[in-house]
Amino acid sequence: MPDTSFQGQAVDTEPAPYVFLVVGIPGSGKSSVSAGLARRFPLGAHIEGDHLQDLIVSGNRLPKPEEDLEADRQLLLRARNAAVLARSFHAAGVVPVIDDVVVRRAHLEFYREHLKGLPLRLIVLAPSIDVVSRRLTARDKVLADDWSFLDEAMRSELDGEGEWFDSSAMSLDETIDAITAES
Numbered sequence: 103m104p105d106t107s108f109q110g111q112a113v114d115t116e117p118a119p120y121v122f123l124v125v126g127i128p129g130s131g132k133s134s135v136s137a138g139l140a141r142r143f144p145l146g147a148h149i150e151g152d153h154l155q156d157l158i159v160s161g162n163r164l165p166k167p168e169e170d171l172e173a174d175r176q177l178l179l180r181a182r183n184a185a186v187l188a189r190s191f192h193a194a195g196v197v198p199v200i201d202d203v204v205v206r207r208a209h210l211e212f213y214r215e216h217l218k219g220l221p222l223r224l225i226v227l228a229p230s231i232d233v234v235s236r237r238l239t240a241r242d243k244v245l246a247d248d249w250s251f252l253d254e255a256m257r258s259e260l261d262g263e264g265e266w267f268d269s270s271a272m273s274l275d276e277t278i279d280a281i282t283a284e285s
Contacts, residue, residue: 115195118145121188121220122197123213125204125260126227127252129234131269131277135227136201138278143197149187151202154180165203167251178212185216192220203249205256210263224264225281228257233270 124136133150140146155162155176163173181202188198204210214222229237231250265284269277 114193118143118192118195118197119221120197120223121192121217122199122223122225123204123217123264124199124201124225124227125210125256125264126229127205127234127256128203128249129238130227130229131237131274132201132203132227134274135225135269135277135281136199138274139281140197140199142278142282145194145196147187147191147196147198149184149191149198149200151180151184151200154183157183167249177209181209181213182216185213188217189220203252205252205259207259207263210260223284226256226260226264226266227277228253228266228268229270230268 122136122139124132124139126132133148133152136150137148140148155164158176163170163176165173165177181204184200184202188200191198200213202213204213210224231253234253235250265281267277267280272280
């Protein structure tokens with residue numbers, strides 16, 4: 103094996119043109135859209151909030167409809183970690199695409215604070231509740247709780263924020279095309 107020295111090798115290059123934060127309720131298509139969107143760039147990274155949560159292998163507390171302060175703290179921890187990764191990828195010229203369930207203004211502002219100074223594009227996926235319900239029924243991942251009430255919270259608290267896409271009648275590629283057409 104040849105001697106390869108990393109000494110003097112730069113990791114950071116020309117920064118990426120965007121940082122995407124793709125939000126919506128469970129079943130809105132965040133992960134599929136985010137992965138596909140990241141693939142549209144020569145260098146793209148998909149940062150999935152659920153995967154960051156899964157890194158907590160002991161004491162992991164998922165959000166619940168009822169109040170759970172530790173679960174809320176871990177939700178913010180995963181947002182902060184997503185922002186740290188996004189900053190690192192952005193500096194290295196890799197377009198980061200974060201996907202996470204963000205329906206409350208306070209949660210969005212937490213992300214904005216940790217992504218301050220970056221060229222953030224907020225993408226809100228907002229298909230109809232009927233479409234979300236059909237998608238959730240058809241997928242392998244089963245949710246322990248009904249999260250449909252989050253749709254009303256998202257539409258109320260995030261109204262006027264970011265770029266909204268009703269992907270109810272759109273394919274995955276059509277949704278990604280619509281997002282990239284706004285670039």
